[in-house]
Amino acid sequence: MLLKVSSIDGNMKLDTLDIDANQGTVKASGTAQLANNWPVDITLNSTLNIDPLKGEKIKLKVGGALREQLEVGVNLSGPMDVALRAQTRLAEAGLPLNLEVVSQRIAWPFTGNTQFQADDLKLKLSGKMTDYTLSMRTAVKGQDIPPATITLDAKGNERQINLDKLTVAALEGKLN
Known part of the structure; x- marks a missing residue:
């Protein structure tokens, strides 16, 4: 060292x-x-x-x-490629935060035969702990899991989170 x-x-x-x-x-x-x-x-x-x-x-x-x-x-690159960007104001009440996580592909296990995979992952969290929004978009597939797209939009605070939208589209159908 x-x-x-x-x-x-x-x-x-x-x-x-x-x-x-x-x-x-x-x-x-x-x-x-x-x-x-x-x-x-x-x-x-x-x-x-x-x-x-x-x-x-x-x-x-x-x-x-x-x-x-x-x-x-x-930035992570190798078996797992992920980019995370965040901005915050540590000295401000409520701890404002903007966070974005993006990945073209995340798979499990990281090496070898893929059992689960998430493609085009986009996760965003913004606001303060007392009032924030969360969104996630991805497409998933895996062993014993049919290909599906998942969309999530939520709002929350330090006590609760409310799902505004949760959509899972798979097998030619859609669950809202």
Whole structure:
């Protein structure tokens, strides 16, 4: 492991984080300022070397400011390809959040014969904990599961979630 960090007058710098282990590798660098709006800019890259995700590459990017808007991006590539984007305001009441998860294909198991598969997955969550909306769209198929499309729209708060729409279309029929 190699770790090199410096700090001058509240300006933190992660020059190098380099981990090389049997389970995988991690490399990270970035900056953070412990003043004003606490701006951050951090990048982490990792490759996993453990089953079932052997060869999975992870890229994490955090930017923005902790006291204003924080942006997070995660890209997974390898046995599972997924992109996650999020924006939040950690210092604001209700914790506003916009989250989007997108994948062309997620399969189980990650390697070998596919037993379950979700295609064109799009998941969105936006709002605050006291008032949020959720939507999901995907097409699924698998062993002993007929091909189907699933659509979900919901609204909620910290106490409950209300399904506005849940549609499953399969076998030339539709369930609402």
